[in-house]
Amino acid sequence: MAELKDIEIMIGRVALGDRRAFADLYSATSAKLFGVALRVLKDRGEAEECTQEVFIRVWHAASRYQVNGLSPMTWLITIARNRAIDRLRMRKTGPAGLEEAAEIPSAGPGPEELALAASDRERIVACMGELPEDRADAIRRVYLEGETYKELALRFDVPLNTIRTWLRRGLLKLKECLTR
Amino acid sequence: MSDQPGQGDDGDAGLAAEYVLGLLGPEERAACDARLESDPAFRAEVADWAERMGSLAMTEVASVDPPPQLYGRIERELFPDQARRWWQKLGIAPAILGAAAAAGLAWFAVNMDWLTGTEGPFTPAYQAELAAEDGGLLIRAAFDPETGTLALNREEGAPAAGRDFELWLIEGENAPVSLGVLPPTRLARFELPEGATLDNSVLAVSDEPEGGSPTGAPTGDVLAASPVSAL
Secondary structure (H helix, E strand, O other), rough: OOOOOHHHHHHHHHHHOHHHHHHHHHHHHHHHHHHHHHHHHHHHHHHHHHHHHHHHHHHHHHHHHHOOOHHHHHHHHHHHHHHHHHHHHHHHOOOOOOOHHOOOOOOHHHOOOHHHHHHHHHHHHHHHHOHHHHHHHHHHHHHHHOOOOHHHHHHHHOOOOOHHHHHHHHHHHHHHHHOO | OOOOOOOEEOOOHHHHHHHOEEEEEEEEHHHHHHHHHHHHHHHHHHHHHHHHHHHHHHHOOOOOOOOOHHHHOOOOOOHHOOOOOOOHHOOOOOOOOOOOOHHHHHHHHHHHHHHHOOOOOOOOOOOEEEEEEEOOOEEEEEEOOOOOOOEEEEEEEOOOOOEEEEEEEEEOOOEEEEEEEEEOOOOOEEEEEOOOOOOOEEEEEEEEEOOOOOOOOOOOEEEEEEEEEEE
């Protein structure tokens, strides 16, 4: 895996229409993004189509990356995950559209945020481990399986009118642990 | 949902997380979209959640190499104008350079194995395009003199039942020499006879009985022929 800084430079070049940089970016990141699509969709053919859509989007949206302030892998993963979840939901219910959420906006952090992201990565294992097992499971299911509150309520046998509070409690505990 | 949405005792953290996770209904999402425009603190909260979830994916989701032809599909969709050498369409990526190549080279090598039957790069130095006038047959060929591999990509056309396509090499004024019968697969690999060269040569495909010409010379129609050009 290329360094995050390399990936950021590649995205910057792609924003200028550099096709070679696009090929490099694909080489460096396609396995991770295909992995995300495959994990969500659990179907190779669909994951391939999804990954194709993701890279086409990346080509067109690269110029917006520079102002959105996310670490480069987070930006790419967010696009891939949201695209995959959209496909998954379309499969279940017809078009619903999470697409807009792919446009994660600027938080304006500096380069120090990139360094933080790497240590976050290590801590996330510990912090997910600190959560009650059902909350950690629920967070994974929402993030990687696209499950909705309704589905969570059924699965974890929590009344629908409190499932939101139930999940939020887990999310806030995760945040608290990660920012500790 | 019947619990109180939006700001609760958790400030915006819960809402921002739900936004990133795609748990909000259309109205709440639209409200968040509007806030993102005007509220830097909320923007930062959303970005933080995106990073947290991105870290989760980086940590817990395994990388999987996509199939080698995927890049070609993306490239064709994005850059239809781009003149591509056909072997790139076999899934051989454009030159992949630098540190970023580590992941890419693995599948590059796999494809090369298929093309060359050995380890090592396939570096075409000659190509030919065999096209029937009626468009019913299109075969592209590329040759790497280093490995002696002639790779064929049959893009259009298939022999009739009980018939085969046979590939011929015609060097200069010499009689055609059979390189073999095309397999049913789209991609095929041939080797040139000892001492054969593609300089000043023609490749041709003829329609032959199943198993190939019984005489050692073309017996059926020559469907397409093309001079071989150096790259």
